[in-house]
Amino acid sequence: MFDTSLLETFESWPDRSEALKLAEESGFPDTSSEQWRYSPISELAALTVELVTQRPEPVSAQLEQGCAAVIHIDSGWLVGSEVAQQYSDQIEVVASYDAAATCQEPDYFAHMSRAIAPETVTISVKDSAAVAEPITIVTSANKATTLIAPSLRVRVGRGASAHFEMVSTDIDCAVMLPTLHLEAGQDSIVDFAAIQNVGRSTNIIGRVTGNVEQSATLNYAAVGLGAQYARQRVDINLTGRGSSTRVVVPSLGSQTQVSDARLFVNHIGPDTTSDLHFKNAVADSAGSIYTGLIHIHPEASGSNAVQSNRNIKLGEEAWAWSVPNLEIENNDVRCAHASTVNTIDEEQNFYLQSRGVAPRDAERLIVKGFYNEALARIQSTTVRQKATAGIAGKILEILPEEEIA
Amino acid sequence: MSELVISELVVEVAGQIIINGVDLTINPGEVHALMGPNGSGKSSLSAALMGKPGYKVLSGSVTLAGEDVLALPTWQRSRLGLFLAMQYPTEIPGVSLADLVSNTDIDIAVEEGLKTEAAKLGHDPALLDRGVNVDLSGGEKKRSETIQLAMSNAKYAILDELDSGLDVDSLAKVSARVEELTSEMNLGVLVITHYNRLLHELKADHVHIFSEGKIVASGGPELALELEDTGYAAYSSANA
Numbered sequence: 001m002f003d004t005s006l007l008e009t010f011e012s013w014p015d016r017s018e019a020l021k022l023a024e025e026s027g028f029p030d031t032s033s034e035q036w037r038y039s040p041i042s043e044l045a046a047l048t049v050e051l052v053t054q055r056p057e058p059v060s061a062q063l064e065q066g067c068a069a070v071i072h073i074d075s076g077w078l079v080g081s082e083v084a085q086q087y088s089d090q091i092e093v094v095a096s097y098d099a100a101a102t103c104q105e106p107d108y109f110a111h112m113s114r115a116i117a118p119e120t121v122t123i124s125v126k127d128s129a130a131v132a133e134p135i136t137i138v139t140s141a142n143k144a145t146t147l148i149a150p151s152l153r154v155r156v157g158r159g160a161s162a163h164f165e166m167v168s169t170d171i172d173c174a175v176m177l178p179t180l181h182l183e184a185g186q187d188s189i190v191d192f193a194a195i196q197n198v199g200r201s202t203n204i205i206g207r208v209t210g211n212v213e214q215s216a217t218l219n220y221a222a223v224g225l226g227a228q229y230a231r232q233r234v235d236i237n238l239t240g241r242g243s244s245t246r247v248v249v250p251s252l253g254s255q256t257q258v259s260d261a262r263l264f265v266n267h268i269g270p271d272t273t274s275d276l277h278f279k280n281a282v283a284d285s286a287g288s289i290y291t292g293l294i295h296i297h298p299e300a301s302g303s304n305a306v307q308s309n310r311n312i313k314l315g316e317e318a319w320a321w322s323v324p325n326l327e328i329e330n331n332d333v334r335c336a337h338a339s340t341v342n343t344i345d346e347e348q349n350f351y352l353q354s355r356g357v358a359p360r361d362a363e364r365l366i367v368k369g370f371y372n373e374a375l376a377r378i379q380s381t382t383v384r385q386k387a388t389a390g391i392a393g394k395i396l397e398i399l400p401e402e403e404i405a
Numbered sequence: 406m407s408e409l410v411i412s413e414l415v416v417e418v419a420g421q422i423i424i425n426g427v428d429l430t431i432n433p434g435e436v437h438a439l440m441g442p443n444g445s446g447k448s449s450l451s452a453a454l455m456g457k458p459g460y461k462v463l464s465g466s467v468t469l470a471g472e473d474v475l476a477l478p479t480w481q482r483s484r485l486g487l488f489l490a491m492q493y494p495t496e497i498p499g500v501s502l503a504d505l506v507s508n509t510d511i512d513i514a515v516e517e518g519l520k521t522e523a524a525k526l527g528h529d530p531a532l533l534d535r536g537v538n539v540d541l542s543g544g545e546k547k548r549s550e551t552i553q554l555a556m557s558n559a560k561y562a563i564l565d566e567l568d569s570g571l572d573v574d575s576l577a578k579v580s581a582r583v584e585e586l587t588s589e590m591n592l593g594v595l596v597i598t599h600y601n602r603l604l605h606e607l608k609a610d611h612v613h614i615f616s617e618g619k620i621v622a623s624g625g626p627e628l629a630l631e632l633e634d635t636g637y638a639a640y641s642s643a644n645a
Contacts, residue, residue, distance in 0.1 A: 345495075346458060347495045348495050348496075348497045350455075350457055350458065350479060350495075351491070351494070351495040351497065351537075352497070352500075352505060352508075353478070353479040353480040353483070354455050354479055354480075354482075354483055354488075354489050354491075355483055355488075355505055355506075355509055355553060355557070356480055356483035356484045356509035356510060356511070356557070356558075357480060357505065357508045357509055358480050358508075359478070359480060361508045362480070362508075365497075365500050365504060365505070365508060366497065366500065368499065368500070368504075369497055369498055369499025369500035369504070369536060370498070370499060371499065372498070372499030372500075372536075373498060373499055
């Protein structure tokens with residue numbers, strides 16, 4: 001991925017040399033480090049890719065009824081945006097290269113992302129703004145050989161509330177290194193939901209960072225259906241007293257797809273709450289990786305953390321690694337974690353069949369039911385509906401009609 | 406030809422014979438009570454009839470209206486007209502009763518049918534939206550089983566300890582509803598129970614005593630009353 005032709009391209013872009021140098025110094029990761037254990041990344045190193053160095057054609061942003069704003073990002077470039085009239089002084093969308101846009105414990109890909117991101121699109125919601133309608137972010141990319149690094153920053157000010165829906169349309173690229181920074185100001189409520197259904201040959205190595213201030217709430221949902229390899233590392237810092245986060249990540253893999261989720265939640269302030277809910281089903285020889293670390297810092301008394309990762313294997317060659325961890329440095333906390341890797345439950349299957357449900361329908365019902373709890377946690381209607389339909393469609397693909405003897 | 410006939414049925418689980426030669430014929434509309442001590446094989450009989458994995462039929466036959474039940478997979482046994490209300494109904498998160506019924510061959514307005522049947526049993530309609538049996542009390546699960554029975558196309562119902570977990574009022578409603586179904590649907594019933602109290606509303610035509618994997622005595626409703634006084638000791642081979 002990191003070859004001389006890319007370097008030549010960078011020469012025309014300013015401020016990239018430090019990030020490139022840091023990427024080189026970090027080195028391409030391998031599975032000997034804990035954060036990359038189980039990850040099938042070695043084949044990415046050999047990919048030949050190109051950058052999108054020119055801003056794609058602008059898109060005429062059509063604001064749908066019931067939306068507060070719509071933002072179009074193509075190959076990492078802001079190509080269009082429109083804010084509804086009533087929110088014109090409360091929502092701001094800007095794009096510029098942000099050399100300081102780093103994430104926690106940056107690695108090779110994080111540095112590379114910073115080096116090649118054409119710009120960071122920042123959506124700011126002003127203090128005290130109550131944005132009732134969703135802010136829609138539409139991302140696209142359409143060249144199979146490209147390496148892109150969309151960079152998005154969401155800032156919700158003190159006492160404000162806003163919800164964001166990110167949908168990807170027609171994404172086809174070789175590698176995506178997306179970064180997302182979510183900043184929930186004091187007393188704010190931020191809901192960010194995304195559905196990823198990109199082309200099956202795309203590889204995603206994403207970073208999400210969240211900072212949640214006093215008494216603020218950050219809800220993050222990411223539904224994974226597409227891509228060959230979809231990794232996201234999520235770091236959320238509950239810095240303010242009484243801050244909370246709810247993370248829900250349902251994914252469904254087939255063929256040789258791999259979902260790779262790495263979650264780090266830091267309870268830094270007292271009385272902080274986290275609720276992490278990861279659900280994966282894997283068919284054929286698809287795989288799922290989950291490692292999670294909830295870290296309760298010494299000052300985080302009264303904190304409450306729940307972490308669950310549940311997996312269903314639908315194929316004999318399907319695989320799942322699940323490693324939830326806790327690091328607790330304060331005694332006055334409540335923490336719970338659960339981790340399961342199962343096949344379809346035989347008792348549930350028998351129960352449904354005993355009511356006259358055909359075997360394949362029973363399997364589909366059980367798998368759909370497995371996701372329903374996670375989907376119900378997604379507050380964005382659009383993302384929830386798209387996810388429900390996407391999961392149902394993929395279940396049909398994985399568990400097709402059988403000939404009844 | 407419309408009867409359910411169990412003939413010389415022998416079943417093993419994990420290499421051990423647990424049903425050891427059962428003969429029983431149930432006609433449409435009849436109620437047969439099967440009573441016996443714990444571990445005698447009553448629930449195993451119900452599981453074997455429904456084709457639960459792990460229950461291997463070594464010999465014998467089961468026919469429903471002349472059709473070979475044992476040749477069919479579980480779901481087709483159900484569609485043929487066999488219904489099993491389970492002693493411990495399985496929880497299925499994320500799958501509502503409406504989802505379940507919609508995936509069967511039952512051709513009725515599902516949502517409305519569920520609400521109507523729930524009302525007949527005093528079952529909170531809000532519980533219908535939950536995953537099947539999820540976070541329901543023992544009694545609520547048994548009411549849910551009865552709702553599904555009433556909505557089914559069953560010709561014969563096997564009720565495995567339908568009375569366990571039910572309070573007195575719920576027991577009366579559930580058993581009365583099943584009694585109604587014997588008329589409404591001409592339903593034949595094999596009710597497995599330890600207690601005569603279930604048979605106050607659901608009137609048994611025949612009572613059978615089950616011990617060590619087989620029926621050891623049969624009689625009328627008076628047999629259930631006798632058991633309440635004397636227990637099963639007289640029917641155990643250990644006391645023979």
